[in-house]
Amino acid sequence: MAIATPRVRLPAIAKKGDIIEIKTLISHDMESGQRRDSAGVVVPRKIIKLFEAQFNGRPVFSADWNPSVSANPYQSFFARVEESGTFEFAWTDDDGTVTKTTAKITVA
Amino acid sequence: MGDERLISRRQVLVVGGAVVALGQMVGRPARAAAADADINRILAGRTAKTTGLTLDVPSIAENGLVVPVNLSVASPMTATDYVRAIHLIAPENPVPLVASFRFTPASGRAATSMRMRLAQTQDIIAIAELSNNDVLIAKAEVKVTIGGCGG
Numbered sequence: 001m002a003i004a005t006p007r008v009r010l011p012a013i014a015k016k017g018d019i020i021e022i023k024t025l026i027s028h029d030m031e032s033g034q035r036r037d038s039a040g041v042v043v044p045r046k047i048i049k050l051f052e053a054q055f056n057g058r059p060v061f062s063a064d065w066n067p068s069v070s071a072n073p074y075q076s077f078f079a080r081v082e083e084s085g086t087f088e089f090a091w092t093d094d095d096g097t098v099t100k101t102t103a104k105i106t107v108a
Numbered sequence: 109m110g111d112e113r114l115i116s117r118r119q120v121l122v123v124g125g126a127v128v129a130l131g132q133m134v135g136r137p138a139r140a141a142a143a144d145a146d147i148n149r150i151l152a153g154r155t156a157k158t159t160g161l162t163l164d165v166p167s168i169a170e171n172g173l174v175v176p177v178n179l180s181v182a183s184p185m186t187a188t189d190y191v192r193a194i195h196l197i198a199p200e201n202p203v204p205l206v207a208s209f210r211f212t213p214a215s216g217r218a219a220t221s222m223r224m225r226l227a228q229t230q231d232i233i234a235i236a237e238l239s240n241n242d243v244l245i246a247k248a249e250v251k252v253t254i255g256g257c258g259g
Contacts (some may be wrong), residue, residue: 080216
């Protein structure tokens with residue numbers, strides 16, 4: 001699985017001060033470093049170790065992930081929105097690769 | 109505070125010591141010791157309250173590869189009163205610290221859901237750190253039918 005594909009779900013419109021739920025999912029094996037392949041050799045650890053969410057450049061939520069996080073990690077959390085803007089999401093792999101996506105919300 | 113039950117660091121250490129002793133009997137001392145080290149590092153000498161943190165896990169997980177977890181603390185999440193972090197620990201996993209979730213006042217609500225792997229039946233531990241330096245702890249057993257590590 002070379003390319004991690006992120007998916008993000010949140011409302012497109014909210015009222016000022018609303019607390020919205022954000023659900024995220026990314027395709028990734030989250031290879032724990034515990035598993036052995038068919039030849040009995042330990043498969044090296046390769047996980048996403050950090051997830052970060054920002055809104056208009058300000059941190060909202062982050063998570064440090066370890067090998068006990070399931071494959072294709074799902075992460076939900078909340079955000080209080082006071083203005084229209086853009087959420088930025090970033091997943092950082094053990095190998096330094098950062099997968100990013102964004103989502104806009106209109107606050108009336 | 110009033111009648112809230114408190115777990116002191118000493119009591120955690122005593123419980124942890126019992127876990128270590130049990131681990132030595134069945135030949136797995138290292139994992140329990142690693143979980144103790146995680147818990148002590150997070151508590152940093154503070155006394156954890158056993159109320160206020162909700163750890164919602166299934167009592168029976170058929171598949172240890174994907175066990176849903178919901179964590180929440182009732183908090184106003186204002187600039188002066190918010191939850192900084194919630195840590196999730198599975199003491200019998202090869203790497204006990206599952207994840208650390210970090211919140212800000214902009215989170216609005218101190219709640220998160222994710223999915224974890226569990227190697228075997230065990231007591232899951234969650235610890236929340238608040239902006240006023242309070243710590244909250246919660247524990248819940250998950251019985252695992254098919255383990256989710258090493259497979």
